[in-house]
Amino acid sequence: MKSKLLTCLFVLAAFLFVCGSALAHHGTPAYSNKITELKNAVVTKFMWSNPHSLIYFDVKDDKGSVVHWVGETGAPTAIGPVGWTKTTLAPGDVITVYIFASKTGNPVGRLNHIVLADGTRLDDTVVGGDKHPN
Amino acid sequence: MRSWISKSIVTFLTILALSYALAPAPSAAAPQAPGEQAGGQRRGNPNEIVPGVPKMPNPPGPAPKRDLNGAWIGPLMSARITIPAMTPAGEARFKQNKPQSAVTIAATNDPFVNCDPLGLTRGIISHAYVNKEGVWFEQVANRMIILQQYQRVWRDVWMDGRALPAKVDAKGFPDSRFYGYSIGRWDGDDTFVIETTGVDDRTWLDEEGHPHSTDAHFQERYTRLDQYNVQFVMTVDDPKYYTKPFELLKGTFYWMKTQDFEEVFCVPSDANAYRDTLAAPAGTGDAK
Numbered sequence: 001m002k003s004k005l006l007t008c009l010f011v012l013a014a015f016l017f018v019c020g021s022a023l024a025h026h027g028t029p030a031y032s033n034k035i036t037e038l039k040n041a042v043v044t045k046f047m048w049s050n051p052h053s054l055i056y057f058d059v060k061d062d063k064g065s066v067v068h069w070v071g072e073t074g075a076p077t078a079i080g081p082v083g084w085t086k087t088t089l090a091p092g093d094v095i096t097v098y099i100f101a102s103k104t105g106n107p108v109g110r111l112n113h114i115v116l117a118d119g120t121r122l123d124d125t126v127v128g129g130d131k132h133p134n
Numbered sequence: 135m136r137s138w139i140s141k142s143i144v145t146f147l148t149i150l151a152l153s154y155a156l157a158p159a160p161s162a163a164a165p166q167a168p169g170e171q172a173g174g175q176r177r178g179n180p181n182e183i184v185p186g187v188p189k190m191p192n193p194p195g196p197a198p199k200r201d202l203n204g205a206w207i208g209p210l211m212s213a214r215i216t217i218p219a220m221t222p223a224g225e226a227r228f229k230q231n232k233p234q235s236a237v238t239i240a241a242t243n244d245p246f247v248n249c250d251p252l253g254l255t256r257g258i259i260s261h262a263y264v265n266k267e268g269v270w271f272e273q274v275a276n277r278m279i280i281l282q283q284y285q286r287v288w289r290d291v292w293m294d295g296r297a298l299p300a301k302v303d304a305k306g307f308p309d310s311r312f313y314g315y316s317i318g319r320w321d322g323d324d325t326f327v328i329e330t331t332g333v334d335d336r337t338w339l340d341e342e343g344h345p346h347s348t349d350a351h352f353q354e355r356y357t358r359l360d361q362y363n364v365q366f367v368m369t370v371d372d373p374k375y376y377t378k379p380f381e382l383l384k385g386t387f388y389w390m391k392t393q394d395f396e397e398v399f400c401v402p403s404d405a406n407a408y409r410d411t412l413a414a415p416a417g418t419g420d421a422k
Contacts, residue, residue, distance in 0.1 A: 029237070029238050030238040030239050030240075030416045030417055031416070047404060047407065049401065049404035049407075049408070050246075050249065050398070050399065050400035050401065050404060050405070051246050051247050051249070051400060051404075051405060051408055052408060052412075054407065054408065054411070054412060056411075070411050070412045070415070072408070072412050076398065077267060077284075077396075077398055080185070080186070080396075081184070081185030081186060082185075102415065102416040102417060103417060104415065104416060104417040106415035106416065106417075107415075108411075108412050108415045108416050109416075
């Protein structure tokens, strides 16, 4: 029984190590792990670009003041295969943005996904798991 | 008592597994530079080898002899072997590199973020494994020309019998280059072997910032398995920075039916906009 218990503890330790390694691999310290929802975001500019594509958009805060946000998403060759195109967004489009905001409090962050006015959902490439071979 | 302990451990493991599996995509907070994790909700098309690249008729025809000419996508199904221990000089250089996975995006010195040349390994190999970009081989009279989709870079792999430079960046010797000096040969009818040295040491081996010296020797082996598949492996021998030679990456390339690449540039003015409007407001600090 003692050996079984030791085996269990070993498995637990190994599991924690694997989880810790996997989570540690994820990241940059720049952004919160919490998703912020930004409704009625009005796109002002969409840059289909490297190193990362950028969405510039305006959102009204609780006081009704317009806040100018910038959200980054994958490079064109990364997000293209998951449904994005250079013409996905245009100035004036109203979308809902789900974003991992900067820890600084500045209105910038990494997208989780967006929802277009017609209900279409477009994910960032990092949503859905880490398939990086390293 | 023992049963209680066992049950507690099982319960704890179950909760831990579920919490990890259901966690709200912590990876989304990781802006992997060039291509990001290819883990998005890919629209799977059973008729495509990767999105946008149709599958060719199966079974493929035999491999033409000594022929890699054409456009290929990859490396696909890539895998890496653990990088060996570094020498003290390698460790010291590694600490100077600040990949995006280790520091905030404003603090990184990842060459990709500034649209700097990615160099031999990262430009053709490491960068491609996330974005699955294209490469074109074209053998001419005295060399193999390799055209790379990202940044529209080309390499000359000389096959005219010349030797690699014995050293670079020394008096009487040539300057190092971002894509180095390469010579190539056919090993049998199916495998093309490229030897490269003299690669500018400002480039990284991979996204994690592993360094290489200008003395590093790289070998690429491209084996045409059949009409539509090429097997690839790259090894690195850099005794200045690593304690033993190692395989950096292996994978496969697949035939591109269209034989046409989209234009993929990292434009410096776009990188400036990224730096000024996103990276800087996102904060600095957190050196690894």
